[in-house]
Amino acid sequence: MSRMKDEENLTKLGSNGTKYPQDYAPEMLETFVNKHQENDYWVKFNCPEFTTLCPITGQPDFATLYISYVPDVKMVESKSLKLYLFSFRNHGDFHEDVVNIIMKDLIKLLDPRYIEVWGKFLPRGGISIDPYANYGRPGTKYEKLAEMRFSRHDIECLDKVDNR
Template identity: 45%
Template sequence: MAKSKRAGRLTLLGRSEAKLPASPSDARLETFTNPAPRRNYWIHFETDDFTSVCPVTGQPDFARIDIDYVPDRLCIESKSLKFYLASYRNERAFNEAVTNRILDDFVTACAPREAVVTAQFSARGGIALTVRAEYPNKKPNRGEK
């Protein structure tokens, strides 16, 4: 099968790249052409291997990240997403800011029809935190998860 023009611009896939981006600003979410742009379908990514840093204490914050989206013209390439998420390992930010930035960067990269980022942060001090950010902006129902 021939490579599509869009797939030819992928820089990480198929390479044994070991150097992770130093920060989310240095990372790049790569895309390829949606193979079924006329259909609404959901794509789901998940990882239990997410870490960022509390901006106050400097302690690591561990999370499970789920990203669900309906692509429009572009899909996110998974290896670039892995590198992008790993770039948060030294990022000092509150959990809410991290989750919303992931969604913003994701939407900027692929302009999906819909997207939801759910970040389930591990308990610290006995309290776990889940942040859910949606695109397009929807008015949440009280108590909605």
């Protein structure tokens, strides 16, 4: 819903509204407290509107990101996640780095029991790249969870990637 009813109010509304960051901004990320810490449960974010710039050529790259985690005490606030992902928009990183950086920022923020990040980028030069990284808290059963899920990642590929 992007349009104001009264065009005169645009600036005002824009100014006391959301502030979109102009470059990579991990400080946008905020948290709230998990009310169900006694249980393990999954929270997954589907983010099909991720875009960044190629650090070499400056051309735009597009991806769908899937971020899944098992919260401990802290949970990521979803609007702040949106703004954080927006902050890659005019920033440049390689595909593999994007996925690793996002995972690391969220680990630092949340200290989650488990987290995984999967990026599915649109093709360049007829090839597309899908990096995947995951993490389980060291010395816990979640570390084993990470190993198991890593080993089984994408094991039955039925997704037809035919570039059209």
